[in-house]
Amino acid sequence: MGREASEPRREIPYERLSSAAWGEKVAKTFHYRAAFGTWEYFGFCPRCGHDTSTSIGGAPIMRALTMADERPAPVTVPTLTVECQCSHQHGSDKTGCGAYMNVFNVQFK
Ligand SMILES: [Zn+2]
Numbered sequence: 001m002g003r004e005a006s007e008p009r010r011e012i013p014y015e016r017l018s019s020a021a022w023g024e025k026v027a028k029t030f031h032y033r034a035a036f037g038t039w040e041y042f043g044f045c046p047r048c049g050h051d052t053s054t055s056i057g058g059a060p061i062m063r064a065l066t067m068a069d070e071r072p073a074p075v076t077v078p079t080l081t082v083e084c085q086c087s088h089q090h091g092s093d094k095t096g097c098g099a100y101m102n103v104f105n106v107q108f109k
């Protein structure tokens with residue numbers, strides 16, 4: 001257990017929170033792309049401003065090995081849970097800033 005000597009103080013602290021406004025902003029500003037045989041939904045987290053992405057169908061690493069060049073089939077996800085997964089550390093042992101929300105009818109094509 002070490003203390004970080006000079007941790008910046010003006011950080012947004014990790015906080016598990018879900019808000020409709022956050023979800024709306026995600027829906028408006030996020031984009032999708034094909035990555036490693038699956039779809040990725042990405043953009044800047046409306047809460048902390050860092051870039052984050054969510055993969056559809058999971059296990060992108062396994063997929064990278066098997067179907068890296070395959071473009072995924074178009075899909076509409078009725079309810080996609082988007083969670084901030086920025087690479088910035090907002091809290092120890094945490095991923096992202098804790099913001100999450102469901103986004104509805106997300107189309108990937
Ligand atoms: Zn962040």
Ligand SMILES: [Zn+2]
Pocket residue numbers: 045046047048049050084085086096097098099
């Ligand atoms: Zn965030």
